[in-house]
Structure formats: C-alpha cells, structure tokens
Amino acid sequence: MVESIRRTTRREREQLIAAAGWNLFDLKAEDVTIDLLTDSGTGAMSQEQWASMMRGDESYAGSRSFGRLQESVRDVFGFEHVLPVHQGRAAEHLYFGMLLEEGGIVVSNGHFDTTRAHVEITGTEAIDLPCRENSDPRTLAPFKGNIDLERLGLLLSGPDGMRVRALVMTLTNNTGGGQPVSMANLAAASRMAREHGIPVVLDIARFAENSWFVKEREQGWATKSVAEIALATMAHGDVALMSAKKDGLVNIGGLVLTRDALLHERLGQRSIVFEGFPTYGGLAGRDIDALATGLREVLDEQYLSYRVGQVAHMADRIEAAGVPTLRPAGGHAVYVDAGSLLSHIPPSQFPAQALGCALYVEGGVRGVEIGSNMMGRDPITGENRHPDIELLRLAVPRRTYTHTQLETVADALAGIALRPEKVSGLDMTYEAPVLRHFTAKFRPLTTARKH
Numbered sequence: 001m002v003e004s005i006r007r008t009t010r011r012e013r014e015q016l017i018a019a020a021g022w023n024l025f026d027l028k029a030e031d032v033t034i035d036l037l038t039d040s041g042t043g044a045m046s047q048e049q050w051a052s053m054m055r056g057d058e059s060y061a062g063s064r065s066f067g068r069l070q071e072s073v074r075d076v077f078g079f080e081h082v083l084p085v086h087q088g089r090a091a092e093h094l095y096f097g098m099l100l101e102e103g104g105i106v107v108s109n110g111h112f113d114t115t116r117a118h119v120e121i122t123g124t125e126a127i128d129l130p131c132r133e134n135s136d137p138r139t140l141a142p143f144k145g146n147i148d149l150e151r152l153g154l155l156l157s158g159p160d161g162m163r164v165r166a167l168v169m170t171l172t173n174n175t176g177g178g179q180p181v182s183m184a185n186l187a188a189a190s191r192m193a194r195e196h197g198i199p200v201v202l203d204i205a206r207f208a209e210n211s212w213f214v215k216e217r218e219q220g221w222a223t224k225s226v227a228e229i230a231l232a233t234m235a236h237g238d239v240a241l242m243s244a245k246k247d248g249l250v251n252i253g254g255l256v257l258t259r260d261a262l263l264h265e266r267l268g269q270r271s272i273v274f275e276g277f278p279t280y281g282g283l284a285g286r287d288i289d290a291l292a293t294g295l296r297e298v299l300d301e302q303y304l305s306y307r308v309g310q311v312a313h314m315a316d317r318i319e320a321a322g323v324p325t326l327r328p329a330g331g332h333a334v335y336v337d338a339g340s341l342l343s344h345i346p347p348s349q350f351p352a353q354a355l356g357c358a359l360y361v362e363g364g365v366r367g368v369e370i371g372s373n374m375m376g377r378d379p380i381t382g383e384n385r386h387p388d389i390e391l392l393r394l395a396v397p398r399r400t401y402t403h404t405q406l407e408t409v410a411d412a413l414a415g416i417a418l419r420p421e422k423v424s425g426l427d428m429t430y431e432a433p434v435l436r437h438f439t440a441k442f443r444p445l446t447t448a449r450k451h
C-alpha cells in the first residue's frame with residue numbers, strides 16, 4: 001500500500017502540539033509526517049498476508065483460519081496450545097487475571113507498561129531486575145536486556161521468595177531499551193525459576209528480533225537459523241504471551257501459548273467471557289489468517305537484517321549529530337537519552353516528554369516518552385517514580401519507511417541539539433490513575449516560572 005504523507009509548517013505544529021496539551025498521543029496522525037510513536041500494529045502487510053485476508057474463514061467456531069494459526073504456532077514456537085486474543089494486553093488479562101492475587105510478586109527483566117499494569121491491578125508487586133549494564137546508556141554490551149541473575153537468585157531464595165508467582169522474561173526488553181536477552185541468560189533464569197516451582201512466562205512480542213540478535217551476537221548460535229533459535233528460546237518458557245502487533249507482522253492480534261491442557265482449558269473459559277470463543281478470541285478470521293502467515297514471514301533473515309540494520313543506521317546518524325542514544329541500538333527503536341541532551345530539565349519536569357514535543361515542532365516527527373511520565377506513581381506511596389534514564393523512544397514501523405525518511409528524523413534531532421537550552425520543561429496538569437502517559441496533559445514551564 002502506498003500512502004501520501006501531509007507536510008505541515010513549524011507554525012502549524014506549534015499550534016497543534018499546544019492544542020494536544022503537549023501530549024503526542026493527542027495529535028491527529030494526519031498531522032504527523034514521520035510517525036515513530038510505536039511499531040505496534042503500524043507496519044505494512046505482505047502480498048501473502050493480503051491473500052490470507054481474502055481467504056479468511058469467518059466461522060464462529062473451528063475456522064480453517066484458526067487451524068492455520070495452530071499449525072504456524074506449533075511450527076514456529078513449539079507450543080501445543082494457542083488462544084488467539086485481540087492484542088497483547090488481552091493475553092495479559094486472561095493469564096495474570098487468573099494466576100495472580102493480592103500479596104504476590106512477579107519478577108522480570110523488565111515489565112512492559114501494560115504488563116506492569118495487569119500485574120499491579122491484582123495487588124501484586126511487579127519487580128524489575130535488569131542487568132547492571134542496562135543502567136549505563138553508553139556501554140556497548142551485546143545483551144543489555146538480560147535479567148540480573150544474582151539479584152534474581154537472592155530474591156528467590158530470600159524471605160520474599162515464597163511470594164513470587166511468576167518470572168516474566170520480555171524478549172526483547174522493551175522498557176529496557178529494546179535490548180535483547182541472550183539464550184544463556186534466559187536459560188539460567190528459567191532454570192532458577194523452575195527449581196523454585198515458579199512458572200516462566202515469556203513475553204514474546206519481538207521474539208524474531210531477539211532471535212536475530214542471538215544469531216548475530218551470541219557465541220554458538222551463528223550457524224543456527226533464526227527459526228531454530230526461536231524454537232530453542234520457547235523451550236525455556238512454560239507460557240508465552242504475545243502482542244502479535246509486533247513480530248506477528250499484523251495490525252491487530254495477540255496470543256496465549258501454553259503446554260498444559262488444563263491451563264489452556266481454564267484460560268479458554270476466561271476467553272469466552274472476555275474475548276470470544278477460543279478459536280477466534282475477539283479477532284476476525286481474516287486477521288487470524290494474516291497472523292498465521294506473518295509468524296512464518298517474520299523469520300525471514302533478509303527481512304530481519306534489513307529491519308535491525310535500518311534502526312541501527314538511524315541511531316548512528318543521530319549519534320553523529322551529537323545526540324546521545326542508548327547504545328547499542330535496540331531492535332525496533334532508537335532510544336534518545338533525553339536526560340543527557342536536555343540536562344537543564346530535571347526529571348520532575350519530564351525532559352523526555354519535552355524533547356518529544358520539541359522534535360514534533362522541529363520535524364513533524366512523533367516519538368514517545370519512556371521516562372518519568374510513563375513510570376507513573378508508586379501504587380503504595382503515591383509518589384512520582386523516576387527511571388534511571390529519561391528516554392524518548394523512536395519506534396520504527398515494520399516494512400514502512402525508507403532509510404531516507406529515517407535520516408530526516410536524525411536531521412531534525414540535530415537541529416534541536418544545536419541549541420538544546422531552548423527546550424523548556426513541562427508541568428503535568430492532568431493525569432489518569434493508571435497508564436497516565438496516554439492521556440496526561442502538560443503546560444510548558446517558561447524560564448520565568450522556574451525557581
């Protein structure tokens with residue numbers, strides 16, 4: 001599909017961002033020139049996937065399209081049971097809503113924001129234990145998405161160990177910068193959890209990108225195909241939850257994958273209440289069919305090499321302009337270190353949110369804040385939480401933009417980097433109790449208002 005892109009003037013963009021309350025989610029997509037808000041469901045489908053859309057079987061129960069999905073899931077993931085759902089957070093709702101009750105702990109290399117929300121609304125504590133290299137944005141470690149095995153061991157064998165209900169391994173680690181997890185780290189963490197009788201839940205939104213990094217960077221895997229690596233990855237999980245809007249290469253959909261027939265049956269009963277009959281789970285047959293095709297296509301190594309290479313190229317160009325990014329580049333996004341670039345703005349004034357707005361005004365580019373705005377408040381103390389690094393994420397939709405278009409993003413950032421002090425901090429004027437970053441409103445703090 002070819003789509004025309006509207007260009008706006010700087011003057012227009014200044015008015016549009018003010019009208020949106022300095023929240024990029026409140027802009028109209030047509031007012032955005034290069035939309036890097038998310039790589040979720042925003043990619044283009046292939047001709048084979050469009051052919052799948054045409055042959056989608058819309059039967060309420062037991063459709064042919066569901067049969068094709070089952071085959072893809074067994075071939076690509078090796079999981080026996082599959083429940084389609086309408087997107088990733090629906091998978092989280094079905095599984096965590098059943099597994100968790102008040103007082104438990106879920107431990108992870110990095111909870112994605114919706115995962116954290118689904119854990120916390122049950123009264124469960126969500127603990128992130130990212131590896132040490134993860135907190136240094138400049139270290140060029142190959143697997144900065146890893147979990148800290150030492151701290152995981154201490155938690156599991158310590159006084160709180162009895163309260164741990166699940167280990168969640170997010171592949172790649174989105175909140176931690178789209179950084180991959182090594183097979184060795186995943187295997188070790190999984191072994192530790194299983195020894196304590198704790199289920200290992202894989203959040204596999206970007207399983208193909210993670211597998212590509214394992215092939216590229218981890219000793220012993222270079223000669224294996226990405227398909228083989230993906231299968232080996234899945235063997236370390238008891239359950240897998242997927243937002244198919246990422247490496248499913250579709251615009252909508254999610255998966256709950258299990259090995260245990262009884263667990264599958266219980267989750268299927270919940271699906272009937274919340275999503276739909278277990279063979280369609282809130283999706284049209286055509287969407288399920290396109291997903292069955294997308295799961296196979298995403299293992300194409302030529303595609304993966306292009307995709308990961310495109311993101312790395314944009315990151316290099318941004319770095320060359322003197323704008324610090326999280327190194328090395330993640331699989332699906334470049335994370336700009338907004339806290340360093342705008343070091344005059346304290347975390348309480350949302351530097352990454354401010355940079356996101358400035359980038360929109362500068363180049364019509366839309367990114368998303370992954371910093372103090374997204375972190376929200378501590379559910380117990382009500383205090384604002386601040387991450388180690390204030391990031392602006394520029395997520396690249398799959399099979400959508402050209403290298404040249406992404407270079408214009410780097411050039412807009414270069415423009416801001418010439419005079420970063422011109423960007424002012426933000427004051428939050430409205431926030432919702434959960435997932436506040438989607439709807440929060442701000443106003444810019446002029447220099448005069450600072451104290």
Ligand SMILES: *Cc1c(COP(=O)(O)O)cnc(C)c1O
Pocket residue numbers: 040087088089090112114115170171174203205206242243244245246253254
């Ligand atoms: C996108 C995503 C989710 C949530 O999926 P949705 O389809 O947006 O509901 C969960 N985990 C990770 C790692 C994700 O990237």
